Amino acid sequence: MVPSKKEALSENGRAGLLPALKDRAGREGCLNRESMSGLAGQYHLPLNEVYGVSTFYAFLPVLPTGKNIIRVCRCLPCHLKDAQAVIGSIKKELGIAPGETSGDGKFSFELVSCIGACDQAPAMMINDKLYGDLTPAGIAEILKSYA
Amino acid sequence: MGNVNVNIDGRKIRVREGSTILEAATANGITIPTLCHIKGQVPSGVCRVCVVEVEGSRTMMGACHTPVAEGMVIHSKSPKVIAVRKVIVELLLTAHTGDCVNDSNAENCALHNLASDYEVGAPHFNVRNPRFYPAEESNPYVKRDMSKCILCRKCVKVCGEVVRKDVLSIGYRGFRSKVVSGFDEALTAEACRDCLKCIEHCPTGALSAPARV
Numbered sequence: 001m002v003p004s005k006k007e008a009l010s011e012n013g014r015a016g017l018l019p020a021l022k023d024r025a026g027r028e029g030c031l032n033r034e035s036m037s038g039l040a041g042q043y044h045l046p047l048n049e050v051y052g053v054s055t056f057y058a059f060l061p062v063l064p065t066g067k068n069i070i071r072v073c074r075c076l077p078c079h080l081k082d083a084q085a086v087i088g089s090i091k092k093e094l095g096i097a098p099g100e101t102s103g104d105g106k107f108s109f110e111l112v113s114c115i116g117a118c119d120q121a122p123a124m125m126i127n128d129k130l131y132g133d134l135t136p137a138g139i140a141e142i143l144k145s146y147a
Numbered sequence: 148m149g150n151v152n153v154n155i156d157g158r159k160i161r162v163r164e165g166s167t168i169l170e171a172a173t174a175n176g177i178t179i180p181t182l183c184h185i186k187g188q189v190p191s192g193v194c195r196v197c198v199v200e201v202e203g204s205r206t207m208m209g210a211c212h213t214p215v216a217e218g219m220v221i222h223s224k225s226p227k228v229i230a231v232r233k234v235i236v237e238l239l240l241t242a243h244t245g246d247c248v249n250d251s252n253a254e255n256c257a258l259h260n261l262a263s264d265y266e267v268g269a270p271h272f273n274v275r276n277p278r279f280y281p282a283e284e285s286n287p288y289v290k291r292d293m294s295k296c297i298l299c300r301k302c303v304k305v306c307g308e309v310v311r312k313d314v315l316s317i318g319y320r321g322f323r324s325k326v327v328s329g330f331d332e333a334l335t336a337e338a339c340r341d342c343l344k345c346i347e348h349c350p351t352g353a354l355s356a357p358a359r360v
Contacts, residue, residue, distance in 0.1 A: 033330050045313075047329050052316035055331075 089136035302345035
């Protein structure tokens with residue numbers, strides 16, 4: 001029988017799941033069925049729960065992604081500072097819409113909830129690096145450094 | 148624990164300390180609607196249909212998860228409560244895609260019954276992204292029609308905490324939230340047997356027994 005959530009918590013530190021998922025995603029690029037099943041076994045959790053956690057967090061990629069992941073904040077402060085223009089600029093530059101990966105596999109483009117950089121709105125992250133105070137005109141240069 | 152005195156809808160009621168407002172009301176024949184609460188289980192307070200007015204409180208309180216306190220004055224049917232409940236039902240209906248009105252299962256849909264009790268019709272506001280999922284009929288015991296699901300989480304709770312099978316979880320987030328099994332796949336007959344507890348608790352027609360062929 002699958003142990004209840006409570007049992008898993010007391011025995012195996014269910015809290016360890018999130019860092020483990022992040023680590024796995026970092027090493028393998030994305031979380032697939034195999035890696036999720038493995039972690040589910042390791043933490044004595046049902047696969048559906050691991051899947052639920054993985055799909056909740058924008059920073060845990062579940063689908064294969066490009067080499068670099070662009071995450072543009074879509075929350076209110078960035079929106080008010082015209083993140084829409086930045087999003088438009090990225091679309092134009094890469095020819096892909098949010099949720100898509102470029103044909104050459106270099107970039108995935110996503111819109112995410114607040115990334116905690118409201119003071120530098122509009123902001124985005126490329127992989128682990130934060131870019132703030134973005135302007136539509138400055139996008140091309142930033143992307144060029146990843147090409 | 149001792150007893151406390153509360154007043155619900157003008158009635159003086161003495162209940163055990165630590166009871167919830169819902170428990171106190173139900174024990175005294177006062178009906179407060181709820182779509183997400185399972186009697187005897189830890190309340191989740193997600194559907195918000197059970198909101199009541201508590202004098203001195205800035206906000207409405209969920210009756211299913213608010214413990215009573217000495218001297219509490221509660222209104223479960225005031226005009227303000229009714230008005231708020233109507234909006235809540237209206238909001239729930241927006242995420243409740245499907246043709247329950249014409250459906251043979253409509254009388255089993257607690258949300259539709261509630262909408263009818265509270266005279267709530269189609270939403271007044273535009274619905275940007277209607278939730279639609281194809282119905283899953285692969286499991287011999289449970290038919291899942293997630294378009295009708297209002298995310299009350301009762302099935303997740305009953306499967307995990309009562310039956311202790313933990314077959315269901317909430318996946319994704321925000322508007323995309325959905326009750327998932329496994330790797331968001333159709334329920335297999337191996338994972339889900341015929342306990343049928345989730346069907347019993349589902350307040351809408353999202354989970355039902357498949358038609359026998």
